[in-house]
Amino acid sequence: MIDIGRSNGGRAVRAVCYGDPEPALRGNANHNSALGAGEAEAYWRRHLRRRPVVFVLAGMHGHEVEGMMGALSILRLMEEDVDLAGTARPALLQKLRQTRLIVVPLANPDGRARVPYDGWVGLPLPEMTRVGQGTRADGSSYGWPGCKAVHPMRGDVGELGGYFDDAGVNLAHDEFFAPMSPVTAPLLKLVSAEGPDLFLNLHSYNFAPGILPLAYVPLQVKRQLAEWTRHYYSRMSAAGLPHHPAVPEPAPDGEDEGTPPAFNFTSAAWHAGAALPFTFECGHGLADDSAPRDFGYGEILHAHHILFETAADTAPESLRPKSGE
Ligand SMILES: [Zn+2]
Known part of the structure; x- marks a missing residue:
């Protein structure tokens, strides 16, 4: 277990790691400098890895308990052989044991401490919005996304939403070059140290499970x-689970005149x-x-298990840029 740091509210944020890290494959440069050298492998020789490195980050938004359920499920699986x-x-466990697995089950314990619910199944959307994104002084x-137009969230606040840490910081939109949360820099430092093949940032919303497109990365x-x-999505369909209907065609950033992505x-x-980092929304x-109405706790857990299994099945060499792209 690694102590990552303490939140603005003074709560511990921790990571649990499994599997050999293969440090002999680590190069002499950080990612950015390795790209500057034109040698991605000066950062990590990923293609030589015996095991994919899978980094699971949950609970960046304190009311999005579904990702925490998923993270706790694989932790229990690794520790006690049951989900x-x-x-x-056993099949999922065997695959996870063949990875270097890093799990941060709760990135924003301040927000979680403010949320009175352990799950949202059957509850109304306005209640999730009130507790999750918070209220103005008038109640x-x-x-969403109006809660992002004030950051850090201070001033006209009735109830501070689970989105935020105790200083009103939304970790998803921290000031990355001068972080407002003491957790942001050590989290990114851990990402930098591990060079994950897959980075799963677990969130939730009020639609069928989906993976969001990613901005400000190369088209490849x-x-x-x-x-x-x-x-x-094909694995979700095969399991009879709903998923977001469409995968948008990848496009370069800034192709239109509208507000750029964050x-x-x-x-x-x-x-x-x-x-390959992505935001998963359950x-x-x-x-x-x-x-669909029949999306309950069993389906929430199942959707995460399929996500982790797909990640464990992803060979590092499949993430290398293909020639001609
Ligand atoms: Zn979220």
Whole structure:
């Protein structure tokens, strides 16, 4: 176990690691400088890895408990041979044991401490919005994405939402070159040290599970992510689980005149050294989700297990840029 640091509210943030890290494959440069040298392998010789490095980050938003369930499920599986529901999953366990696995089950303990719910299945969307994104002093909800227009979230605040740490910082949109959260820099330092093949940033929303497109990374990374996403969705379909209907065609950033996309934590993770980072959004299972009505706790857990299994099955060499791209 690694102590990553303490939140603005003074709560510990920890990582649990399994599997040999293969330090002999680490080069002499950080990711950015290795790219400057024109030698990606001066950072990590990923293609020689015997095991993929899978980094699972959950709980960046304190009310998005579904990713925490997923992270706790693989921790219990690694420690006790059964998942969070007490079910043995020998195939998944065997695959996870063949990875270098880093799990941060709760990146924002301040936000989590403010959330009175352990799950959202069957609850109304406005309640999730109130508790998750918080309210103004007059009790009206900030909602999404309006809650991002004030950052750090201070001033006109009634209830501070689970989105934020105790200083009002949304870790997904921290000031990455001068972090406002003491957790941001050590988290990115851990990403930089590990050079993960897959970096899974686990979130939730009120739709069927989906993987978000990634901004501010090379087009070849966006293409790899689209391919990986289609693969995950096909496994979800095969398991009878709902997923987001479409995978957007990868495109360069800034092609139109509209507001540019945000450089968020997942984008920062690529620049720190994650080969293929992505934001996963599970469904909360709310009563008024656009996801199917029968999406409950079992399905939430299952969707995460399939995600982790797909990650463990992803060979590092498949993430190398293909010639001609
Ligand atoms: Zn989130």
